[in-house]
Amino acid sequence: MTMTVRSVTYDLLRQLGLTTFFGNPGSTEETFLKDFPADFTYHLALQEASAIAMADGYAQATGKPALVNVHTAAGLGNAMGNLITAALNKTPLIVTAGQQTREMLLMEPWLTNVEATRLPQPWVKWSYEPSRAEDVPGAFMRACATAMQAPCGPVFLSLPLDDWDKPMQAPAVVRTVSHRIAPDPARLMEFAEILSAARSPALIFGAAIDRGNGWDVAVALAEKMGATVYAAPASERAPFPETHPLYAGGLPFAKGPLSARLKGHDVAIVIGAPVFRYYPWVPGEYLPEGLHLLHISDDPAETARAPVGDSLVGDAVLATQALLHLVHTPEAPATVSAVTPAPHHLAPQPAHPPHQDASGLPTAADVFAALADVRPEHAVLVEESPSNLADLHRAWPITEPATFFTFASGGLGWNLPASVGIALGERDTGRHRPVLMVVGDGSFQYSVQALWSAAQNNLPIVFIVMRNGQYGILKSFARLEETPGVPGLDIPDIDIVSLARGYGCAAERITNLDTLKAQVKAGFSGAGPVVLEVPIAPTIPPLI
Template sequence: MSSSTVRTVTYDLLRQLGLTTFFGNPGSTEETFLKDFPADFTYHLALQEASAIAIADGYAQATGKPAIVNVHTAAGLGNAMGNLITASLNKTPLIVTAGQQTREMLLMEPWLTNVDSTMLPRPWVKWAYEPTRAEDVPAAFMRAYATAVQAPAGPVFLSLPLDDWDKPCNGPAVVRTLGHRVAPDLDRLKEFADILSGAKSPALIFGAAIDRGNGWADAVALAEKLNAAVFAAPASERTPFPEDHPLYVGGLPFATGPLSDRLKGHDVAIVIGAPVFRYYPYVPGPYLPEGMRLLHISDDPGETSRAPVGDSLVSDAVLATRALVELVKPGAAKATPAALPHRMAPHPACHPEDAPGGKDGVHTAADVFAALAEVRPDHCVLVEESPSNLADLHRWWPITEPQTFFTFASGGLGWNLPASVGIALGERDTGRNRPVIMIVGDGSFQYSLQALYTAAQSKLPIVYIVLRNGQYGILKSFAVLEETPGVPGLDIPGLDIVSLAKGFGCEAERISDLEVLKARVKAGFSGPGPLVIEVPITNDVPPLI
């Protein structure tokens, strides 16, 4: 009999793929997989599976490599689903594994069986599989890896019966290499380049794929060659272009009519690395202003096929942008676009004293952001989950370096706090050690609060700024737009943010004085672990669009 087991062959495969960092919350059906956990592997414990998924997502985005998440059969996968949706829309390569009951009992569906195991995570995984034979487990991991990293990247799922691991396996596993970038059809791209070169007023709309693919320099080169206005795609989860660049004119709104209005005056627009378009509130209007032609480039055929307007090309966003730089003609005669009034970019006159003031001694969110901008360290990574204050945040904290802004592509609360933990772990493991700050609303803070435990246990010097206005501000903004007064459950009094954070092992305090806040934040970036600061702000309700 072979001395190799399914477990030993699988762990050897994972070593060769560089997948030695696990995230999870173990259960009884996972313990056989984790038995005698190898000394050269690392396991990061999360106290709930939603946090485990998001921590792994943040880690994968920070390191640029896939990550493994281990959750507990059907119950754990159910807990994880909200953040699995976000990982899917983030296009993050994750290998999500869950234990399954013993094969000998599956027919009876005993307690904790994952019934129809491959169906539960759909449609939010690219591939879901439960190996037919124990000896197929290593090859299933290889296929899972290949599927996760190939374009469009995303999570995959393996259901693994708990009695498979000690079964004999004729190893070693077959390890394959593969490419993960899709080159453009050059003839089609030349057509796009000719259309852009002939435009009187082209607009470039860049999406998160530019940042994921390290394409800032290419995006800037294309914008400058065309002398074209640059927008960020609506609700972009990563910043695709320097927000202090003179050609940047802001993020597009995520509603049909307002988005069309923002694009007026442009005869051609090209969306690169984002959907067409990410909408949320229904505000009627045309998809595009009259007379505009839309072009679209994405490595995701699902995005290109469901776009309601535009001519599409399937390609890696950065490879296509780089090629367009060579193909388009210079646009020297075109006028440099003027900044729009609600441009999400810094203004030369922005100083803390210019920020709008609060009332009754309580500061506005803008006051807080202006103060934080004064003590912003070099190369700081910002993680954001304060949707009602996003416009003010970008005005006072413009993103000027690649891979320094992260938020959720799904809009589902509870991803960003644990993701900040994974991002900080990634900064540590890559040796970059960039400081990490998270801006989060008091409502958002509650969704994956358990992730603070992982941050504290790992001694990660993350600074959390919790804006305390005692309400779901974004929902009140929707209530104004939708004309729905009297909706219950939009106020959240009685929360003690400081006590909650201390209970998970973090340093925490409540600060209302902005000078004190600035000093504490500066110290927090070099502290021994996570620091949570609750900052009271006014309960103003900003406009949604």
């Protein structure tokens, strides 16, 4: 049988274990997908942004890179918002888009991806259009290696549609690469000595601890040092058990409040996160007086741009393991004393004070308390409800690794389709953990078409849509920024139940919390997705 670019590429993908595609194909992709192999799976998303986010969730759930196939030019443009999130999530994705026939590229015909390699930048680690058809399989091998090497992230291939039937003389070369960066031993010893001499140390863990399966070693280091533990601001994954007595919660998302929160510590080390994520702008010093900051990340760009602190490039979990052995403790074991935790746990902003609302509707806190009452074992929480984030985390502390996912970018529209990818990953890995997705009614509109993919795959996801009829988080910013009279912050008259049913989901509007609990329990054991619209009091939460 004659080898072609297509056959050699699919054989390579088989050997790499990359047989699951996510995508929304167009005319320039059909030649690649021709006679799609029976041992491959293609998950259709109804819009490219959803395809990217579904693949991102799947890759995070399975721990393997994922393939995304989008249409040329405008299709890649549609995908860009969630491609930004995938880059900041540090998720290994291989994103492909078709390109027009090579013979027509010079005159830039309709649907040409003009300067194709520039369009997805700077949000991909590598962007390439092969110079020859014969280079396509090798480009996939390099793309996989690049996506998986630290720091992980998405890559992009632009693939002309007339390449696939060209003959190949030999199969593709399959290579393996290392996925982790060991920290410099001498530099690590310096950090260990500084931490050993600290009187009041703080450990600030980031999402890389969870991505690297590092909860156990993070806990061991904290307990050995007797250190207060914080989550880095706006962590997209939970790095530490939130019921642990040393856990103090997520750091604030703004410069001045973050500095104030660290007051009293003489040494702090950030492991597996940037220094720091800030938004909104609140003036203040980067650090309180007398605090020595250390920083470990596998991303040289993160360590380079940190405005303060002494940095070390290395894998977050490998570095934490090494510090566990290198840090000296007094001859008497450290006394592990409880710290005062933030009641809102991982959330970077405080929760709304408990109150009764005059509207008669339940508050967000009431709804989340009800959900916590029926929380199943090992449940995975995916959230995109910015104005209710603190109330959610107060009611639902994260106590197991890899059970919380959100977006590192803050760009709406990632979490709903990502929850579909996560649920597919739960199915394909055989874990079958229940998935709860909490989303605001504004966020829900960005990628609503992903419900169809959930329904088509019969995924037992429970979607909770918090219906307050407004962009509540933007009203919070309006207060902070002193900008009254901003238009477009209310979103009345959307029938969420009808939208969900139109995409094939069971759906109901629920105002009674006991009914909500019953429907959530039924949804977790059901045969497909359930969308529950829950009207809540339209409060405006604090940001600081």
